Amino acid sequence: xxxxxxxxxxxxxxxxxxxxxxxxxxxxxxxxxxxxxxxxxxxxxxxxxxxxxxxxxxxxxxxxxxxxxxxxxxxxxxxxxxxxxxxxxxxxxxxxxxxxxxxxxxxxxxxxxxxxxxxxxxxxxxxxxxxxxxxxxxxxxxxxxxxxxxxxxxxxxxxxxxxxxxxxxxxxxxxxxxxxxxxxxxxxxxxxxxxxxxxxxxxxxxxxxxxxxxxxxxxxxxxxxxxxxxxxxxxxxxxxxxxxxxxxxxxxxxxxxxxxxxxxxxxxxxxxxxxxxxxxxxxxxxxxxxxxxxxxxxxxxxxxxxx
Amino acid sequence: xxxxxxxxxxxxxxxxxxxxxxxxxxxxxxxxxxxxxxxxxxxxxxxxxxxxxxxxxxxxxxxxxxxxxxxxxxxxxxxxxxxxxxxxxxxxxxxxxxxxxxxxxxxxxxxxxxxxxxxxxxxxxxxxxxxxxxxxxxxxxxxxxxxxxxxxxxxxxxxxxxxxxxxxxxxxxxxxxxxxxxxxxxxxxxxxxxxxxxxxxxxxxxxxxxxxxxxxxxxxxxxxxxxxxxxxxxxxxxxxxxxxxxxxxxxxxxxxxxxxxxxxxxxxxxxxxxxxxxxxxxxxxxxxxxxxxxxxxxxxxxxxxxx
Numbered sequence: 001x002x003x004x005x006x007x008x009x010x011x012x013x014x015x016x017x018x019x020x021x022x023x024x025x026x027x028x029x030x031x032x033x034x035x036x037x038x039x040x041x042x043x044x045x046x047x048x049x050x051x052x053x054x055x056x057x058x059x060x061x062x063x064x065x066x067x068x069x070x071x072x073x074x075x076x077x078x079x080x081x082x083x084x085x086x087x088x089x090x091x092x093x094x095x096x097x098x099x100x101x102x103x104x105x106x107x108x109x110x111x112x113x114x115x116x117x118x119x120x121x122x123x124x125x126x127x128x129x130x131x132x133x134x135x136x137x138x139x140x141x142x143x144x145x146x147x148x149x150x151x152x153x154x155x156x157x158x159x160x161x162x163x164x165x166x167x168x169x170x171x172x173x174x175x176x177x178x179x180x181x182x183x184x185x186x187x188x189x190x191x192x193x194x195x196x197x198x199x200x201x202x203x204x205x206x207x208x209x210x211x212x213x214x215x216x217x218x219x220x221x222x223x224x225x226x227x228x229x230x231x232x233x234x235x236x237x238x239x240x241x242x243x244x245x246x247x248x249x250x251x252x253x254x255x256x257x258x259x260x261x262x263x264x265x266x267x268x269x270x271x272x273x274x275x276x277x278x279x280x281x282x283x284x285x286x287x288x289x290x291x292x293x294x295x296x297x298x299x300x301x302x303x304x305x306x307x
Numbered sequence: 308x309x310x311x312x313x314x315x316x317x318x319x320x321x322x323x324x325x326x327x328x329x330x331x332x333x334x335x336x337x338x339x340x341x342x343x344x345x346x347x348x349x350x351x352x353x354x355x356x357x358x359x360x361x362x363x364x365x366x367x368x369x370x371x372x373x374x375x376x377x378x379x380x381x382x383x384x385x386x387x388x389x390x391x392x393x394x395x396x397x398x399x400x401x402x403x404x405x406x407x408x409x410x411x412x413x414x415x416x417x418x419x420x421x422x423x424x425x426x427x428x429x430x431x432x433x434x435x436x437x438x439x440x441x442x443x444x445x446x447x448x449x450x451x452x453x454x455x456x457x458x459x460x461x462x463x464x465x466x467x468x469x470x471x472x473x474x475x476x477x478x479x480x481x482x483x484x485x486x487x488x489x490x491x492x493x494x495x496x497x498x499x500x501x502x503x504x505x506x507x508x509x510x511x512x513x514x515x516x517x518x519x520x521x522x523x524x525x526x527x528x529x530x531x532x533x534x535x536x537x538x539x540x541x542x543x544x545x546x547x548x549x550x551x552x553x554x555x556x557x558x559x560x561x562x563x564x565x566x567x568x569x570x571x572x573x574x575x576x577x578x579x580x581x582x583x584x585x586x587x588x589x590x591x592x593x594x595x596x597x598x599x600x601x602x603x604x605x606x607x608x609x610x611x612x613x614x
Contacts (some may be wrong), residue, residue: 047324062411064379064412075371104404
């Protein structure tokens with residue numbers, strides 16, 4: 001199961017009662033964060049979570065409201081006695097910017113590893129997550145992310161028996177390793193069924209609607225999407241500032257049909273985002289105006305924990 | 308009158324319901340801040356204040372919990388359309404550190420001016436404040452501050468009449484300017500009485516008790532003081548980490564006798580600071596365990612607004 005929590009829903013600046021937009025997911029003991037603005041570590045503590053198990057932080061881009069909380073988060077991870085390396089992922093320039101911010105967080109007791117995205121679309125495998133980064137369209141280079149938990153097919157017991165493989169060889173094959181028995185090499189694909197539907201969360205903020213979103217956001221169980229303005233009249237401003245209105249987000253939902261869409265990254269001027277829901281639900285019904293700390297647990301479709 | 312608000316009371320890291328320690332004072336339309344940790348701009352908004360009128364930010368030292376909120380604060384000042392220069396004051400290295408943090412706050416629409424403290428004691432006059440910086444003793448170079456509103460003496464009407472000065476010359480003299488009348492130069496000190504008691508706020512956190520505090524904290528109307536630990540048993544830890552216990556702060560109060568002392572900069576482990584008040588009030592009665600947003604208004608002793 002994949003736990004998902006949108007720690008905050010604000011854009012531009014943190015407000016009393018509205019943390020900056022940041023996503024936390026938890027899978028199999030490994031936490032992953034997307035963006036870390038000023039106050040994100042507090043929002044995390046409000047949920048009762050420690051920053052210690054965060055293995056990966058992905059950055060959409062380097063505007064202050066998306067990365068300004070990183071030095072404090074790193075210091076708190078150090079205070080929580082993290083010693084394992086932390087992987088940071090983001091657009092080109094990531095290491096230079098993080099090193100610059102870390103002028104006040106030197107001597108961390110764990111290693112920082114940097115992965116700078118250079119292609120329009122990249123896939124990374126880390127800590128059980130398949131992370132797909134796709135470039136979107138903002139005032140600076142910006143990426144959206146798919147967080148995917150893959151799920152292999154079922155082990156085909158009959159097939160294994162037919163091959164004459166003793167039971168002690170089944171488990172390594174199921175875990176993806178080849179085995180040798182009686183001088184013959186057996187590969188996992190000989191005994192595993194077709195891959196089953198996994199879990200997918202799509203996250204994209206700070207962007208205009210793009211072809212890349214339509215290409216990569218399909219089949220998401222949950223899509224967390226930029227919705228800076230609720231008012232239709234702000235379409236011009238959204239275009240100018242390279243953001244999106246609720247209506248534009250809803251059109252994307254209509255095209256890529258996520259299990260549900262949560263709108264976030266609200267302008268400080270947007271005080272009651274839920275008031276615009278009735279009209280945009282006419283475009284796509286499964287849309288929510290997210291609230292700070294909004295959470296869900298995604299489970300494989302048959303409810304099983306392990307594949 | 309001088310408005311004083313302790314925006315937060317935490318040390319080390321921001322917590323849900325406890326902002327990091329930061330002091331905001333307002334005098335004559337000019338705001339001054341001491342320290343700016345992660346979340347300080349939110350604490351300020353909780354009070355209903357804009358960051359725009361801040362003319363000076365003083366830094367005690369450069370640990371992350373005292374300066375990590377600066378980039379976000381600067382961005383918000385820009386968004387609030389500040390165009391006037393902002394003066395930053397702090398230990399040597401200030402400009403290098405602020406420039407490094409500002410990798411995510413480039414292109415601010417106002418100028419940053421830097422004053423780096425190099426002496427054990429320095430006095431600066433800015434925006435109606437007399438700012439006295441005195442070096443204290445922490446793990447890194449750290450300063451305490453006195454914020455003083457000076458108050459000149461009363462205008463001596465009888466004296467002016469005796470000198471035969473016509474009324475139209477009185478106001479410039481009162482404002483500190485010399486005047487010439489009938490070929491004779493008159494100086495303000497010829498018609499002004501002795502300086503009267505002004506207002507003084509002393510601020511010192513992140514330090515052991517020092518001789519410099521005893522020397523410079525005298526006659527404060529309000530002293531805001533480091534109090535990381537309430538428990539007497541933590542005296543050893545306080546010494547090791549270069550902080551203070553409530554008891555140590557109370558001994559300072561006993562020596563310098565402020566109008567009142569507010570304790571702050573609590574360890575995250577200190578959950579109920581007020582429980583230690585009875586015992587330390589036996590050392591000095593006018594001590595409070597500060598709470599986030601605690602405020603007071605200091606007035607000249609005769610209640611007059613203008614001197």
